[in-house]
Amino acid sequence: MGRLSALFDPDAVAVVGATDREGAVGRAILENLRDGFTGDVVPINPSRDEVLGLECYPDASSAPPIDLAVVVVPPEIVIESIRDLAEAGTENVVVITAGFSETGSEGAERERQLRAVADEHDLNVVGPNSLGIMATSNGMNATFGPESALEGSISFMSQSGAFITAVLDWANEQGIGFRDVVSLGNKTVLDETDFVREWGDDPDTDVIIGYLEDVGNGQGFIEAAREVTEDTPIVLVKSGRTDAGAQAASSHTGAIAGSERAYEAGLEQAGVIRARSVQELFDYARALAGLPEPESDGVAVVTNAGGPGVLTTDAVGDSRLEMASFTDETIDTLATAMPDEANVYNPIDAIGDADVDRFGEALEIALEDPNVGSAVVVAAPTAVLSYDDLAERVIETLEAHETPVVTCLMGGKRARDAEETLREAGVPNYFDPSRAVSGLDALARFRDIRERTVDQPVTFDVDRERAREILARVRHRDDNRLGVESMNLLEAYGIPTPAGEIVDDPDRARELAEGIEGDVVMKIVSPDISHKSDIGGVKVGVADEDVYDAYEDLISRARNYQPDATIVGVQIQERLDLETATETIVGMNRDPQFGPLLLFGLGGIFVEILEDTSVRVAPIGEGEAREMVDEIRAAPLLRGARGRDPADVEGVVETIQRLSQLVTDFPSILELDINPLVAGPEGVQAIDLRLTVDADELDADEPDTEEP
Template identity: 65%
Template sequence: MFAPERVAVVGATEREGSVGRAVTANLLADFDGEVVPVNPNRESVLGEPCVDSVADSGADLAVVAVPPAAAVETVAAAGEAGIRNLVVLTAGFGETGGEGVDRERRLTELAAEYDLTVVGPNSLGVASTPVGLNATFGPSMPDPGSISFMSQSGAFVTAVIDWAFEQDIGFRHVVSLGNKAALDETDLVAGWGDDDGTDVIVGYLESVDDGERFVETAREVTADTPVVVIKSGRTDAGAGAAASHTGAIAGNDRAYEVGLREAGVLRADSAGELFDAARALSGQPLPDEPGVAVVTNAGGPGVMATDAVGDSEALELADLTDETVEALDDALPAEANRFNPVDVIGDAGVERFRDALEITLADDTVGSVVVLSAPTATLSFDELAEAIADVQADAELPVAACLMGGERVESPAEILSAAGIPTYFDPSRAVGSLDTLARYREIREREASEPRRFDVDRERVHEVLSRVRDRQDNRLGVESMAILDAYGVPTPDGEIVDGPERAQAVAAEIDGPVVMKIVSPDILHKSDIGGVAVGVADEEVADTYERLVTRARNYQPGAAILGVQVQASVDVDAGVETIVGINRDPQFGPLVVFGLGGIFVETLNDTAAELAPVDERSAREMTAEIEAAPLLRGARGREPTDLDAVVETIQRLAQLADEFPAIVELDVNPLIAQPDGAVAIDLAVTVDPDALPETFDPDAFPEATAAGDATGDETADPAGDGPDGETGGDPDGESTADESPVEATDGGDA
């Protein structure tokens, strides 16, 4: 694809304004190899003899610029002739609907049948500077460089290439992905990751077709080659239709955010950020410390840079050593500031800058330096640029330059660019480039660990999930709490009962007042209709049963009433209400969400997320990432919660989501994090019955990697079994503390 010796242009022509002419002319202008026009109606195009068919071209790469139906025929003919690489520029495929979708499906089938590498359709084309390949209908050939660039927008490609000339940014390979009928972003990441000439992979993506494959591939590539992308389309369209709290929180963009992070891919919010990152990563070494030193001749910009360092999570302002401060004191005038940020003051010449740079870069607490300068009559920007390049080369630490000027910056910017040092007008952008380097260093140093596999009762889960086959609704509530027992997640003692006498008998076996909740898959928010009673004494259980059922039937006469849950109370005030949820993203698979729970979970939206399965380190990071983390650690004199139990619960539920693709959404809300464990109060599950096998196959699951089973583990606290072995819970995912429509205890028990 990127190093052909012979390129065929199918649809080559001399007609002004045509795609076929533009591609042919671009190839003839720069390509090192042979260009073969394919046009049965002409003897030659732009001086090159034509052949009648792509099969006669003997090409390594065929560029297709003919009408849609003919384009499909051309791909088939190329495959039959042994031409394995094609770029289909033609539009009129999946993006147009109808017959276009069928044509695109046929392209995909042909690519698989003949093992073809096909870019497009609806593509601007591809370019590769090492061989002068410009197989695009864009106006310009990019300058050479070490950045490989992909884009789902052809217009963005042409705009970037044109802009890059002015910015002195070069490219190795450029691909306009088009509709991605065969070759997609994952293929390019894999290929460019193996390319010694590609230092950085950047991209503009509107979608990722196979998120799980992308994560697996990019995780390997980013260990050696940085990947930076813009992912457009940040809106949470469709989240409002989610059936659970987690579904509403985990919008589409949240899944991309987590997926890209898991893949080790750096995400940019704008075109400027994308190429700021690319320039830094392609030209600068990685810092070995997070500390940043600021060297400036202007106080204001120095403060701006210092603020930008403070905003970064990967950087910190270096605390210069006493030896460094003493050396700066000797090198700088008395009026200068020798502490960080180092202000060499406005009359500084190049040598003063050089001395300050050499001294700060020699400090062991400094991992990178920002050099800022406003123009003065005592300073030559060209000489400063040469000094910065010399010092950086000797120190082998990353440096970002901020030369704040207009035309006078053009020449020094070229000097710095030749040395791989990025130059900016804005101090925050200079710091941002160093932040990119520090974040990529963290990615490369990230240690991978295998998630723990617990010994669980999967057959029981399959049995419970299979109940949706007999329902019109695909949601399960507290009647499915046996799922939690099967995966070793502790639940309160309790039972779902079908009459007041049984309710009274179950309550008599539970120590203290109980919680009672209506059980109906048709009533999602039970507390709103008076379907929850808290702190019910033994003598009130039978009457409360009747009241709850009556209220439910009056509220929704057609609702299926499965009974009433009688459940042991849990003292919420002694712990923290959290949520652990699952949302299965169509691209990236199961997303595990943890955060502050209760009835206001969607309002507060204080959550962290990871892709399942989740290892222990990642689960622990989730508990520390949320803003409410101090509550878990025991803020304001409260006893700390049992974080080990919370972490294990996250891991167990992540394993559940990973092992049962039929689970579309799941909420455990609240999960009460207590000083001596964690207990799940409520459960709601949305199931895709089509994704659930008809029969249970134990051989379809991986072996456990840890001792202990779902009912014998020291962290498990199985609830009492009801008639079907089920336990209590509430499909609302709502707290039952202090919200009873019947009565509540003073202790705030749930």
């Protein structure tokens, strides 16, 4: 696939299926192109010589050179038309036509063919089932929607065409402009990851926004978005967040959405700022498109109205920002400049009779304060305050400062002209104080995303060959499951397990127990018995002299419970001091979009009742593993709350990383739980293990020949 920029900057655009029939999509697109596009527009239709006054060609080979083709022919001849275009040298195609995978098996086969012809000719294909694309830099509206976008620096992709028409109608009224707009359609060839990369490289795109119902390749998206968000913010509405929504999304696009927790983790790891509604999407985007980055989290609030000032302060309290603490110098300067009744502490209340000069002066003084990283100007209408003049004054003040400022000029018609003046200067105005603060909050979030360092995953020295052999045992199992008998899988990846082993004879059991200090733990090992405790298949604190009898007892319990069970033997483990230790759970399951999703939590009620867990998409580095431990609510328990000795948190962090490496190395591992991983002051130990392995995937687990 070639450079995508050609999609948005063609010299000549063809409409394949152009027509002058009223109400036809092929006419709507042609009209939209004719009305604004600065390049050539080429209708293609074998049954017309001329369409809307433009010369019409029967096919691509007879037409002049075409950089971008918009295809609106019936579904049955889409593939043929694209082949014709490719042979004539066209590299960029937007398929408007519907009737592909969203409609059943015939359509799915057609979509497969579309992918094949694109691969064969190295084509950039948008769609099918797309509304089209726009580029405001050259006036190109290659969609059949009723509105063209205004010029701006926001690039916008959407998995719903209707979302685009709805947003553009509104954005045009609000004066919000765009750079490129793409209706992704079925994403057969080009998807969100491609456009994220393209716009990340585009110096004229300040913000990337999108509406998505799924992310096709989660790992690829994370990688691309991480790079792009080093410079360009990405704000997304990902719908299908709730169970009901996911079901609706699936029936809308045919895509199977992964779990919301995977999206939450994956998009966060990708550096994406997530919006929950259309309004939030643009509240964030407007701030990110026009304002500089805040250097610190201190916010100054300047107002003429006590109540709205308090509301703004609440909104700051709810955000990641904080009210700036003014220096004594600032307070003195304000006290001199403001009347006695004014409040010179933050929020600055210049009181109801404040005119533009007093307002402006208060803002200037606040922006000089070294503790102020951003500011909100909040105004209520009064007889002495002109919003229009205030807007001019705010813009003037900003020219001398590199500090982001948003405004909240409360009111209706009274605020409209001022709002437009501010917008033209890149200052977003919001009606509601909480939305104004959320705009600043988005700036601070993006600054944090830019500044974060994502650790490269550590590559631990592991015994991959041994792990492969252990996993291969699953071929002899009917249910694809492995259990405690495979604890040496963890050993192979350097995750500590208690001393001990599995034996199949009571004398050997005693011998082994005598070699272990103190009492031992004994567990029946049988692939057919999952809930060992329920049948009395676990004995804790067995003294050496009782080990022989305990062995016999465990075997007979297992036999009684299930006479035909395969019994591997009995595991003899050293007994850990659980009084001073904490049980944790480290696990993984594979998400259809994002792949291996790691989970961490404390054992027992914490996971089962309080649902106090953290998740990340693997592979992860040390920083993200540590975040997983720190972000559970019960984290202080591990760190030594309530007089306990702190657990070996570093050991937990390392275990999570080693598990991340294991599940990344072996795509055949579908699910895995270390439960519990006991974390005591002296270290961690994996006590029990269950995993599900896809035997068919075992061959895909190729040895890494570059392994250190």
